[in-house]
Amino acid sequence: MSHTAHIRSHRKPRRSASNVAMRAGVASGVLGTLAVATAAGSASAAEPVTQTLELPMFTGDLAAQVAQSAQATQQAAANYQLEAERDAAAAAAAKEAKKDLAAAKKAEATKKAQEARKAAAEAASRNAERTTLATTSSSSSTSTSTATGSAAAVIAFVKAQIGDAYVSGGTGPNSWDCSGLVQAAFKQVGVDLPRVSQDQSTRGTQVSLDNLQPGDILYWGSAGSAYHVAVYVGDGMFVGAQNPSTGVVERPLSYDPPTGAVRVL
Secondary structure (H helix, E strand, C coil): CCCCCCCCCCCCCCCCHHHHHHHHHHHHHHHHHHHHHHHHHHHHHHCCCCCCCCCCCCCHHHHHHHHHHHHHHHHHHHHHHHHHHHHHHHHHHHHHHHHHHHHHHHHHHHHHHHHHHHHHHHHHHHHHHHHHHHHHHHHHCCCHHHCCHHHHHHHHHHHHCCCCEECCCCECCCEECHHHHHHHHHHCCCCCCCCCHHHHCCCCEEECHHHCCCCCEEEECCCCCCCEEEEEEECCEEEEEEECCCEEEEEEHHHCCCCEEEECC
16 A cells, blocks of 8 residues: 555545536526516616506495594584573573563562552551540540440440350350351340341441440441441440450450441440
């Protein structure tokens, strides 16, 4: 063996024919591709290409959503308009109500003022009547001590009932209403009077309050529609069944001035 046999050779290995052929094919393919690309590039440079972009079309769902949105906007606008109209109507109604309230208060104040003036006038008139009756009764009325005959009997009967109870519709012997007492008193002397005060106020002869005599019938209210009656007993006093609280009592004319009087004796 040679002494250089173990040393590796530095000479490149010989290529095989198959490798050479493969490489030749690849190179040929690359060149062909470059040729095609160059041709395409030349064509592109020679004639510009126009590209058309198509806008996307709305789908059915998107169109429905747009329609709903438009409808909602219209509804909101209508609601705002309705609310504005309601607010305006409410404001107008409040203004009118305030005006009506002011007018009502003014009318009420006027009415109260008129009632107050009327009450004051009535009170003044009543006080004047009481003063007149008190003066008249003290100066010109006939005393019970001089009453004779039927008048004395009537007066004695009504005075005997003082303290009895007042009962509506009562005709005695221990409870009376105003007309029941008067009817019973005059029955003692044979005078038949109607049962109720309205009719009793029209019997006999009408007499003025400044010319009263014992035994005259006093009435309150107008003749024919009187609501209360009593018997004048002289000295400015009368006896009558007043009300459930007092019963049959004797009172001065000034206590409750009567409206008029009738004379049946």
